Amino acid sequence: MYQCKQVQSTIDWNSCDVLELSDTVTGLPPKEATEVRACWSTEYLYLRFLCKESNIVSDFEHRDDPLYEQDVVEFFIDEEDKGTGYLELEVSPRNIVFDAVIENDGIDTVVSIDQTWCFKDLQTSVESKKQGYLTTFITIPSSNFIHPLHQGLRWKVNFYRIDEDLDGNREFQAWRPTEKINFHIPSRFGTMVFI
Numbered sequence: 001m002y003q004c005k006q007v008q009s010t011i012d013w014n015s016c017d018v019l020e021l022s023d024t025v026t027g028l029p030p031k032e033a034t035e036v037r038a039c040w041s042t043e044y045l046y047l048r049f050l051c052k053e054s055n056i057v058s059d060f061e062h063r064d065d066p067l068y069e070q071d072v073v074e075f076f077i078d079e080e081d082k083g084t085g086y087l088e089l090e091v092s093p094r095n096i097v098f099d100a101v102i103e104n105d106g107i108d109t110v111v112s113i114d115q116t117w118c119f120k121d122l123q124t125s126v127e128s129k130k131q132g133y134l135t136t137f138i139t140i141p142s143s144n145f146i147h148p149l150h151q152g153l154r155w156k157v158n159f160y161r162i163d164e165d166l167d168g169n170r171e172f173q174a175w176r177p178t179e180k181i182n183f184h185i186p187s188r189f190g191t192m193v194f195i
Contacts, residue, residue: 002038053132154194
């Protein structure tokens with residue numbers, strides 16, 4: 001379970017709990033570490049991915065391009081915990097966004113992807129101030145969600161990263177490993193609680 005803390009006017013990322021991603025198949029530490037922190041206010045959900053990055057593969061230039069074919073960070077949100085429908089958000093190292101509503105068979109197969117849907121007033125940025133690291137910031141207005149953000153709210157979520165090394169090998173990372181190279185396994189999502 002991840003405890004997502006409430007913040008007021010400023011965000012102290014150091015006070016937010018850390019999630020560390022692991023290899024989605026084996027659960028072992030990845031070659032290049034990824035940590036995620038999240039917090040919220042009544043108006044916004046805030047996310048930060050900190051990725052060790054020695055080789056950036058990111059050529060896509062347009063919203064909803066197939067970012068998952070290259071380096072990317074991802075966030076899946078199943079607000080209703082049904083396992084058959086969830087939001088998918090991806091951000092590439094070039095700050096290109098993919099967002100969609102996913103319909104799933106409830107096991108491990110995507111039935112449909114609605115790419116006409118978009119997060120409203122989404123804000124994202126990618127920084128490389130620290131040598132060898134990329135930091136992705138995501139701000140999602142609470143108006144995008146079914147219920148207002150409030151203490152006690154619980155979501156089923158997962159955080160992911162796809163990273164390609166210098167030899168062209170791709171590593172698939174997850175907060176809650178799916179045990180195979182498939183992020184679309186809702187039963188493997190973890191719980192995020194708003195505190």
